[in-house]
Amino acid sequence: MEWGCIKCGEEIPQDREFCTGCEEIQFRKIGGLLYIPFVGLIISAISYLLNINESFKAIIENYRSIDINAKVFFISSLTIYVVMFLFAAFILSQFLKRKKLLPNLYISFLIAIIITLSINTYTLYVLIPGVKIGYDELVPIFRSLISALIWIPYFTVSVRVKRTFIK
């Protein structure tokens, strides 16, 4: 049986999907599974913006009535949200420019999410008396661990990732 390019039908070796010409065109765009982390980055950036707004409001409205520990907690989370928002925005710009650096940046972002969520939960537990750490605090950490376990290997080995981020 003849083995053909799935786009134009040109004969190619069996271990390939596309002929050289179609492969070029295929990998020139952001495609395949890469849409998922791309949309994920946009959603992260938006939720960090919302979090910035919320913590900022909490600080302004309660500044006089909360103790020093609570102030440290709110200011530490606000700082985390600002830094992570800037990080997400920077990675998005590198994604669109298809920079070679992107896979490593994205992997660092996934790790940074886990670290900052853990710091936030820990400072909440230590600095705000009476707070119980439960489902709402632990599920996001668990979810970010799962996402790192999926996307770190993908960004490390995927041929599409290697051929998309080439600049």
Ligand SMILES: [Zn+2]
């Ligand atoms: Zn072809």
